[in-house]
Amino acid sequence: MLTIKDIHALEVMDSRGNPTIQASVVLSDNTKASAIVPSGASTGKREALELRDNDKTRFLGKGVLRACENVNSVIKHHLIGLEATNQAFVDERLRALDGTPNYANLGANAVLGVSMALARASAKALNLPLYRYLGGANALTLPVPMLNIINGGTHANNSIDFQEYMIMPLGFESFKEALRASAEVYHTLKKLLDEKNQLTSVGDEGGFAPNFNNNVEPLEAISQAIEKAGYKLGEEIALALDVASSELVDEHFNYHLKGENKILDSHELVAYYKELVAKYPIVSIEDGLSEDDWEGWAFLSKELGRQIQLVGDDLFVTNASILQKGIEKNVANAILIKPNQIGTISETLETIRLAKHHAYQCVMSHRSGESEDSFIADFAVALNTGEIKTGSTARSERIAKYNRLLEIEHELKGGIYIGKELFKHG
Template sequence: MIYIENIYSQEVLDSRGNPTIKANVILSDGTRASAIVPSGASTGKREALELRDGDKGRFLGKGVLKACENIDTTIADALIGATPFDQSHIDALLKSLDGTDNYSNLGANATLGVSMAIARAAADSLDIPLYRYLGGANALILPTPMLNIINGGSHADNTVDFQEYMIVPLGFDTFKDALRASTEIYHHLRDILKSSGHITSIGDEGGFAPNLKSNVEPIEMILRAIEKAGYKPQSQIALALDVASSELSEANGIYHLASENRKLDAAELVGYYEMLVAKYPIVSIEDGLSEDDWEGWKLLTERLGDKVQLVGDDLFVTNKAILKHGIDQNIANAILIKPNQIGTVSETMQTVRLAQRHNYRCVMSHRSGESEDAFIADFGVALNTAQIKTGSTARSERIAKYNRLLQIESEVAHTEYIGKELFKSQC
């Protein structure tokens, strides 16, 4: 019987130059696998705990040696000798070892690293792709990418309030063609920014980070880039926003749009979104209200829920119990899926299954602090999330995920790209 022979950790760096965890697993048949855990900048307060050392004399307090020690001692002691082929059992053991609801003892960065590494080791041992191991024969849908090509908010040092302006390549038959079109648009956008006198430096997720005069100007520039690249807005390329409203929220339910020198209440902000959706080919709005503004989310869903995809990120934090509350309250109609918000592979899968049973769309997602690890590319295919966020077509830690999806598309004869079907009522 094949069993887990060793588990150990390393402190490595993420794409922002901050420490993160690399978990390593060795099986008794000689299989070796590893996984690197991402880290967010704009985080929901109900996320599982990312354990940091807090030693200001080392990595400015962001070291992860305590979490690494938890892997090398507590977790390794409990899992060495166990079968790697029962993911739900492995993840249940990790949960019980921690003993808290949010992994505040071991750290979700420790548990997720081990959970992902064991899943990858099991797949490698069986000589099958990770997406097939986790998803079985039903893993056939190539996710439609939502490419962040202008960064703002906490992901860039600029004047733009909204965190992400994304293009969504819908009008294509293959992932390969959708990615090619997106890349061409990205390059044309750079030329437009440069010719307009804007800087073309990029933010954490590879999107450009210009200083612009409003939150509408990025939309106008992206539309110019789409047309200059020879594509049709809406029918071929739609737009998506990640507002990250929790970052804009002030006391008493007020939202501050600093770039426009405006302060809006929830109803006024919803009205602002209605104007944008009516005027521009926007098919998705993420975190349109703050994580605590459940009444605002109700209003947003009532007014726009039948017109656009409304994605909860900070609102739901990949947490099954919080998502269930949202479903019961008829709030939002989609959920962002970030494994490090919840702590293990199995818990992520449970949240996705709950969402899909209730017709909530799922968007597999990276974090702003990423690595070369492409786990989420396989994971998105395995779970048929049908959408993925993993940044622009720049920065190697983002490209790693796209290149992995290209590889999957080339390997599987009957994969489907369903961008048109996802938003057919809006395009």
């Protein structure tokens, strides 16, 4: 029986230059594996707690030495000797050790790092790729990427209110071809922005961060780039938005679109979305309303839920109990999956199973503060999520996930690229 022999954590850096945790697990056969935990910029207030030091003399208070110490002491002490391949049992032990609903004691960053590293070490010891270890023989589906090619909101220092403008390459036979087309659109967009003397600096997730006059101009620019790159708008490459509207809302559920000098209530914002969806081939809107605006979400779901994908990120925070509330209220039809919002691999799996049981689409997702760790690429294939959000075709911490998916596609001798089938079953 493979058991846990050693666990340790190290403070390393994420893609924004902030500290994060690298956790390592050593098994009884001396197999070792590590994992680096990501962190978000726009975070849901019901997310599991990321433990920071708050010591202003180090990293402006963002150090993670306390979380590392929790791994190196309490977690290590209680997990050594446990069966390594019983992920659910180990994850439950981590939850019990913390004793709070949101990992306020040990830190979700400490717990997730260990949970990820354990899964990776166990897969390695069994000589299995991570996607096969986590997903079994049915792990065959390569996800459609949602590539964030124009950044706004909290991900960029510009006048765009919406956080992400994405492309979805649906009309292709393979992940490889879909990614190639996306890269070509990205480079074509850069040329178009250059021609208009727009900024081509990039945001946290590798998308461009130009200054447009309103929130519609990016849709026009991306549509033009898709067609100029030689692809059919809507048919081969569709559009998607992450509004991150919890960053725009006030206490009265009015939404402040500063880029357009407008203040809209929930119903007016939904009407605005309907206009956009009628004019552009938008197939998905994430966090279209605030995480607390359940009444507005119900209206949005009624108005657009049969037409497009409505993704809850801040709304659900990868939490099965909150998702259950959404299911009961007929809110949204898809959920963003971010393991660090909930704490462990097993809890993430629980949420995905609940979503699939109720025909909610699952979108595996990175965070804006990422690293070279490509765990979520394997995780997306393992669970056949069908979609993955991991930035643009720029910045190495984003490319790491795409390159891993290319490797997996090669190992699977093509696998299944879900493409246009994605929304036929959603």
